[in-house]
Amino acid sequence: MNFDRHRRLRNHPGIRAMVRETRLSTDQLMLPLFVKHGEGRDAVDAMPGVEHLSIDALRREIHELSELGVRSVLLFGLPHTKDDLSSEAYAEEGIVQKAIRAIKEENKEIAVATDVCLCAYNPAGHCGIVRGEEIVNDESLSLLAKTARSHAQAGADLIAPSDMMDGRVAAIREALDQASYQSIPILSYSVKYASAYYGPFREAAHSAPSFGDRRSYQMDPANVREAFREAESDLAEGADMLMVKPAMPYLDVVRALKERYDVPLAAYHVSGEYAMIKAAAQRGWVDEEAIVMETMTSLTRAGADILITYFTKDVARILQR
Template sequence: MSNFARHRKLRQSSGMRALVREHAWSIDDLVLPVFVQEGLQGKEEISAMPGVFHYGLDEFRREVVEISELGIPGIILFGLPAEKDELSTSAYADDGIVQQAIRAAKAENPDLVVMTDVCLCQYNPYGHCGVVRDGRIVNDESRALIAKTALSHALAGADAVAPSDMMDGRIQAIHDALEEHGLHDVVILSYAVKYASAFYGPFREAAHSAPAFGDRRTYQMDPANVREAVREAAADIAEGADMLMVKPALSYLDVTKTLRSAFSLPVVTYNVSAEYSMVKAAAANGWIDERAIVTEMLTSFKRAGADIVITYHAKDAARWYAERH
């Protein structure tokens, strides 16, 4: 009598493997980051991120059409202003680049879910996510401007605002501002767990937001910590967050899993710039099968518990998904 299990029985055909597959990603899980630059005509490729572009508003409208035709359900907007100042006034201006882009996206496709990155780093000369006073990033003054920025995005028509600054109390400030203005349906997607990561490198070029001094370790999380992530997420839920994000994605699958187990809110993971660029560079050299690698990565994010994946691979993934289905 055999006393060992024949596990391979369930792997003998593609049909059987499909029937017993535990996790899968779909196009409905994907959100595409998009960079919109004030004053730019057309689009310019970001050298560190092949296939990712800065868009002027004219070309951005065409991009929204393509995204919509691919069936990608949502985008997250990042703005690059023409001018920067110490109070990041372009971040919350009624005619700011993100505010204009929100209106343009909704004009092209009212059903597209438009999320916005809410931060100050692209809008001030220091490249930091908050207000700088005497060489320090001050929390409460920053929190007020973050809330003001989120409110301006919501008033422009954003479906979700996503504060990425990691200032304490900013979810409460945003929640209060939205409620006071009757914007009860605007989703707050908190970058609840954002690590001070080397995987953001190419994004610095994409967002024109490299810090002019120091780094962001006094407000972004230490990559070594997981229990702290649970505390951050719990605090944001108490303040009014509707969804929680883990950023980066690939090296923090355990953190996504931890949040999925601890909380019932939707969990989002952000497949960040260096994770994208490494795949693109290796594929360009013929070292990897890009489609197979990206598909495996997306599956791993879902397996870890992510409900939504923000990824620069979204357009390619949408095409591959359409081919499969």
């Protein structure tokens, strides 16, 4: 009897490892961090293991990440106060600006990406300037650009606009170039869906909208052709890298963008995805380590070059074994 014996390459763990098609590396990992004024650490209830970090706590976190071989972080800030113009987003002594400088003092080799958005900095909790109940696009661009420039001045290595205002990549690129930051790349949240998976993040970032939702500027989860239009606009405006957010429910989008655009692609494994795995693992319903590694492998297999995940430290420890 003649038939294929596929199991020959599966019988031994060494052989399985030898022929594995998709491989993970700590170089792919980017850890989102939430930084706050004051002292100590505050737990985020909806995201077990995630904390709000003071600058001192952030320094210790960077030391731990360095030992794990993690080479990049993504910063989100919790401001002292919020106002209609999101002033602390671009203040010289804003929390993100302080955090960037602290990280660079601890380890200059850590690549610091900064989330550029206004939602955490204004009382309406929306990603642009609010007039009445309208999130206005063009007026928001100057503040987003100002925020990006302030991050670059503080020492950021990578600017990551997440607001989904039209034209924000062009505005940010122009602002950076005019301030002699031509070498700083932009990782655009190009394909950011209006997703139910963001719920726990809004607790972590103190950024829940005070009215309405974000469907007028974030993408409809039913659309994929729209993702191409968003990506093409951002690349034309000066983006160097693209992102799909969330990750797991949009693996088809990750794959489609990877096949179409020859630029680095990030997948953001978001708070809801993280929280669901944590909740199931705490109940003993899933093997957390196994499901996390399978998830990260699937994102890489789909085409993600960069994995933005709250499981970064866990994955790094596993890869060190």
